[in-house]
Amino acid sequence: MSGAREEPMTFKVGEKVVYPAHGVGIIDSIQTRVIQGKAQTFYMLRILDNDMTIMIPTDNVAAVGLRRVIGKDMVSKVYQILRERKKKKPVDQQTWNRRYREYTEKIKTGSVLEIATVLRDLSVLKADKELSFGERKMLDLARNLLVKELSIAKAHPEEKIKQELEQIFSQ
Template sequence: MRNSEKTFKVGDRAVYPAQGVGVIEAIESREFAGIESEFYVLRIVDTDMTIMVPVGNVEQVGLRRLISKRQVARVYQVLENKPENGVGAIASWSRRQREYNEKIKSGDPLEVAEVLRELYLIKEDKELSYGEKKVLELARKLLISEIALAEGKDEEKVAQRVENMLLN
């Protein structure tokens, strides 16, 4: 990407993996070690946290645009389609946790939906551990907030729809 080419402009919504949806509040130049670099100043909507992302590192960190309505439909398909052979309950929690965290950090909403679906399936068979509950809540929060913004709907309505899909 050329220096003059920017992926986002001030006011755009963007998704930062494992943190959620944010708003580009500014594009600033900063100098570090004698090198001038441009940064997106991203404020995460849910937490009010501010993250500075180098304009040239957008792809490496996984910063991306909000999903489209068509992509939302694909996320709903992932949530509805239960795997025929069950879930990786055979694998140890530490192994599954590593896989789940990698999927969440990828920022791919389809992979986050898989994590959420699998944890709901496991929850049907047994009480989730503290770690499993934390991962489930993170995946749920990330997915629901992005879908709500992409569809222009209330988070509560999206949460109800997602819950219905996962519980049926």
């Protein structure tokens, strides 16, 4: 973008978006509510995975990390990260809780590339040793978040995406 100020991202009712750490949701409505005497406009976001509704102030979109589902160009970058094995840092030398905190921070960013990194690193680690309970939950969360978004981005059923991921990590 060439301007000095970035325009705030706006969404339409019915649009599918990604909310960090919760995954893909759909904008069900845009509502104005009076809170502490001040009118505020909210996106009413329904998370597809669990039907939870989240109210997001329209002027707070950037701060919470709400974003559009990735496009085809980003899909190939995700798969590239998932297939990358050579840059294996000494993950197994860190304590599990340090890794867990690091992975939690990456997932909180909402970046699909960071989530792909978490999935890759934990999948590679799982092949070498047993994961802690927290790491297994983190692996499942990262896989679930990626499957949902890739399924929408590629317009493929989730089952097909799961098979693709299994194939990548079984090599």
